[in-house]
Amino acid sequence: MLTTRPRGINDILPGDVEGWQALEAHIRHLFSLYHYEEIRTPIFEHTELFLRSVGETSDIVEKEMYSFEDKGLRHITLRPEGTAGVVRAYIENKLFAGPAPQKLYYIGPMFRYDQPQAGRYRQFHQFGCEVLGSDAPVVDAEVITFAVDLFSRLGLQDLKVSLNTVGCPDCRPAYEKALVDYFAGHEEDLCDTCKDRLHRNPLRILDCKEEGCKALAAQAPTTLDYACDHCKDHFAAVRGYLDEVGIAYELDSTLVRGLDYYTQTAFEVIMTQKSGAQNAICGGGRYNKLVYNCGGQDTPGVGFAAGMERLLLILESQGLAIGQRRTPAVYLAPMDAEASKMAFALAKALRAKDIAVEMDSMGKSLKAQMKNADRLQVAYTVLIGENERLGGFATVRQMATGEQTEIDLDKLVTYLEKGIKHVATKKNT
Ligand SMILES: [Zn+2]
Ligand SMILES: [Zn+2]
Known part of the structure; x- marks a missing residue:
């Protein structure tokens, strides 16, 4: 046990971590192009927050949360997703008093007690954004455009956006009633889970993966049939912005979210793999009632989240892996204890010039x-043996050519600095 990690979690080792760093840098760069600012919320929150935000009937809350009592007998949960904490922080820190909208993003670990499988861990990582304080359709379109931009720039092709509107508190009840009426007429054909959902959370029948339920869902009434004028106008405007920048989308009336605070736009970015399999690589939408549900003023919001483990797996499977293991520019090879001290000082001087250095510490x-x-x-490798030490010089070997030069110790830093700049320029051209 002592040397085994708990089931379902993972170490990210050198050799893999560079891909993570490159992905994180890419995410930060893209967010800055769209003027989103990073927010870092804690790993754990009061359990109550997730009951309110993620929803008590969701799989996450019913089965997957890491919850415990702390020593002060508080009910604490390791965050299973990122939105709840951002919304809590927005309310608690009065970010609503700042300029609107607040455009926030996060990157970090999340925790769910889920069945571990390839690319799915109990501690996993997501990035995402939340735009709070605007109900303008251009903001929905910007979030969708951002997601497509981010994935496209990683080289992913065959991306498509699935798009739907899920209505609002004005038009949703009529839709849900129509949905219950429809499914109640076919109750025998529903799976057992959906029979239960029929009365608790009928919208979730629409994303059931059972074939019988899928077939029924395809014929079910759609939100758009029941959308009020406001929701229809909003949806048309979002599509208008997406058309303007050439983002292709497909309407998918089964793309819904079973919670009251989700309103209007719902979307996923779907990727078609070479095998033909389709994977959603991110999902999001508008949630105009969430801030209010979490105890804040009525505030519109829209956002998305994406899993990073799966994204890295997809990139690798497409031959698009990013991130390279970094190597030092100079290796110092001292031949005895006295030379080791000289090398140690030389390493410090080179690093002061931002040159990455490794030196032998094993007396090899x-x-x-x-x-x-x-x-x-x-x-470059810099050899310092007895001859060099006594003569006040070092033997510098240029590794690409094998050429060796004796350089006076007091000129060594300048020599290497020039040489490395030269190498770097050659690499870039
Ligand atoms: Zn509506
Ligand atoms: Zn079902």
């Missing part, structure tokens, strides 16, 4: 050190 033979320098793919 010259041959072993040269092997190490090769493995690290450095540009």
Whole structure:
């Protein structure tokens, strides 16, 4: 047990972590282009917050939360998703008093007690954004455009947007009634879970994966049939903005979210794999009643979230893996204890010039050190043996050519600095 991690969680090791860093840098860069600012909320919150925001009838709350009592007997839950904490922070820190809308993004670990499988862990990572304080359709369109932009720039192709409107508190009740009437007429054909959903949360029947339920869902009344004028206008305007920038979308009337605070726009970005399999790589939409549900003033909001483990797996499977293991530019190879001290000082001087340096700390033979320098793919290896030490110079080996030069110690930093700039320029051209 001591040397085994709990089931369903993962270590991200050197060699893999560079992909994560590159993805995070990409996400931050894109968000800054759209002027979203990062918010970092805590890993745990009061359990109550998730009951209100994620919803008591959701799978997450019913089965998947990591909840516990702390030593002060508070009910605490490790966050299973990012939106609730952002909304709580928005209310608590009075961000609504700042300029509207607030455009916030997050990147970080989330926790769900889920069945572990490839790309799915109990501690997993999501990034996402929340735009709070605007009900303008252009904001929905910006969030969707952002998501497509982010995935496209990673090289993903065959992306499509699934789009729907889920109505609002004015038009939703009539729709839900129509839906219950429709499914009640076909109750025998529903799976057992959906028979139960019929009276608790009928909208969720629409995203059931059972074939019988799927077939029924395809024929069910759609939200658009029941949408009020306000919701219809909003939806048309969102589509108008997407058309304007050439973002392709397909209407999908089964794309709904079973909670009251979701309003109007719902979307997913879907990717078609080479195998033909379709995966949603992010999902989001508008939630004009969520801030109010969580105890704030009535405030419109829209956002999306995406899983990072799966995104990295998809990138790799498409030959689009990002992030490279970094290598030092210089390897210092001291041959004895006295030379090791000189190398140590030299390393400090080179690092002060922003040159990445590794030096031998194992007292290895010259041959072993040269092997190490090769493995690290450095540009230069600096040998300091007894001759060099006594003569006040170092032997510098340019690894690409094998050429060796003796350089006075007091000129060494400048020499390497120039050489490395030269190498870097050559690499870039
Ligand atoms: Zn409506
Ligand atoms: Zn079902």
